[in-house]
Amino acid sequence: MTFDVAIVGGGPAGVAAAVALRRVGLGTVLVEASRHETPRVGETLSPGVRPALARLGLPVAGAVPEAATESAWGTPDLTTRPAVLNPYGGGAHVDRAAFDAALADRAETHGATVLRGCRVRRCEPTGARSWRLTTEHGQVTAAAVICATGRGAGLVRAVGARRQAADRLVGVAVEYADPAGDQVTLVEAARDGWWYSVSLPPAHRVVVFMTDSDLCRAGRYPDPARWADAIGGTRHLGERVRGLRPRTRPRVVSAVSHRLVRPHTVRPWLATGDAAMSVDPLTGRGVLTALLAGEAAGTAMAHWLLGDRRPAADYERGLDARYAEYLAERAEVYGRETRWPHAPFWRRRAASSLAASLTASSTP
Numbered sequence: 464m465t466f467d468v469a470i471v472g473g474g475p476a477g478v479a480a481a482v483a484l485r486r487v488g489l490g491t492v493l494v495e496a497s498r499h500e501t502p503r504v505g506e507t508l509s510p511g512v513r514p515a516l517a518r519l520g521l522p523v524a525g526a527v528p529e530a531a532t533e534s535a536w537g538t539p540d541l542t543t544r545p546a547v548l549n550p551y552g553g554g555a556h557v558d559r560a561a562f563d564a565a566l567a568d569r570a571e572t573h574g575a576t577v578l579r580g581c582r583v584r585r586c587e588p589t590g591a592r593s594w595r596l597t598t599e600h601g602q603v604t605a606a607a608v609i610c611a612t613g614r615g616a617g618l619v620r621a622v623g624a625r626r627q628a629a630d631r632l633v634g635v636a637v638e639y640a641d642p643a644g645d646q647v648t649l650v651e652a653a654r655d656g657w658w659y660s661v662s663l664p665p666a667h668r669v670v671v672f673m674t675d676s677d678l679c680r681a682g683r684y685p686d687p688a689r690w691a692d693a694i695g696g697t698r699h700l701g702e703r704v705r706g707l708r709p710r711t712r713p714r715v716v717s718a719v720s721h722r723l724v725r726p727h728t729v730r731p732w733l734a735t736g737d738a739a740m741s742v743d744p745l746t747g748r749g750v751l752t753a754l755l756a757g758e759a760a761g762t763a764m765a766h767w768l769l770g771d772r773r774p775a776a777d778y779e780r781g782l783d784a785r786y787a788e789y790l791a792e793r794a795e796v797y798g799r800e801t802r803w804p805h806a807p808f809w810r811r812r813a814a815s816s817l818a819a820s821l822t823a824s825s826t827p
């Protein structure tokens with residue numbers, strides 16, 4: 464199979480890139496390892512997601528409006544921010560696997576070829592101008608590649624790129640059966656990190672503990688008995704899950720913030736979404752950032768194939784600028800929690816907050 468552009472990864476970024484490429488009539492294949500059959504994290508859509516999806520002609524499948532955000536951050540007491548007070552309207556909660564599956568279906572409607580259950584094992588240059596992808600089910604060749612493989616940034620070594628990580632954040636996630644559902648996002652800081660919980664359609668709740676990978680191991684958070692014990696030590700979250708039955712065992716997912724560092728390439732190749740730049744789930748903007756970056760990468764790649772590389776260079780500079788802004792914002796938000804100044808999780812973030820303010824004050 465031969466295409467103009469092969470996109471590896473059928474999450475929000477890959478789908479947005481596919482739609483942008485199809486709009487200018489380029490032959491596009493979206494190669495996705497999964498069939499979107501297993502649970503995925505990243506279930507709160509920020510208010511900006513709806514207009515971004517509408518612009519791309521993509522659906523918001525099965526979204527339940529978010530009623531409010533409650534947080535115990537910097538203080539043991541809960542602060543409530545009702546969604547109606549947000550000038551952009553409220554966010555929404557979705558079942559991410561179902562949401563992502565619906566996006567990939569719509570990429571097909573836009574004319575992209577979608578290969579599901581098809582992991583790309585290798586990506587390498589072939590001939591004078593093409594790329595060859597070796598998948599579980601055969602080979603695909605294309606003039607250009609967009610790598611949208613998510614936070615793990617799989618396959619970026621094909622062009623000698625590497626991740627520059629800003630932390631070691633992981634999430635430990637457990638789903639509970641929760642027929643009542645409250646449509647509230649709860650965030651609660653703790654000594655080793657912070658918790659969040661959201662109720663999701665149709666009748667479950669996801670609870671995630673965010674911590675650093677070494678603290679996760681030392682604290683044995685993925686152990687079900689230890690997990691229950693840690694929830695028992697919270698002030699607000701424990702009340703929210705009292706009496707609920709876990710549907711899954713604790714599983715650990717990477718939540719590292721990184722920016723991809725890549726060398727100059729002659730053959731058209733771009734990374735997008737979390738593969739190019741990933742942000743802390745605390746921002747609640749990962750999906751929006753991925754959609755915007757995916758669309759921009761698709762547009763830049765279309766120009767590159769016509770012989771104009773400038774939009775691709777602008778795209779990379781745009782990501783650099785957004786990542787610098789994000790690091791400053793992250794430092795400011797973590798700096799608001801001062802209750803555990805000697806605990807490693809918070810001490811590390813206070814140090815990066817200090818570094819960010821020194822960088823800002825020394826920038827002319």
Ligand SMILES: Cc1cc2nc3c(=O)[nH]c(=O)nc-3n(C[C@H](O)[C@H](O)[C@H](O)COP(=O)(O)OP(=O)(O)OC[C@H]3O[C@@H](n4cnc5c(N)ncnc54)[C@H](O)[C@@H]3O)c2cc1C
Binds near residue numbers: 505614
């Ligand atoms: C704990 C946690 C909580 C989060 N909460 C939120 C939230 O509430 N709101 C929010 O907006 N964001 C949240 N995020 C972030 C959000 O999930 C991501 O930013 C977003 O999914 C990025 O989209 P993407 O398309 O770049 O990558 P992904 O969604 O990760 O998609 C990448 C796709 O590539 C596929 N793939 C990978 N390797 C290959 C391969 N070799 N071959 C073929 N396919 C491959 C994967 O199967 C996957 O479908 C959270 C993240 C974490 C870790």
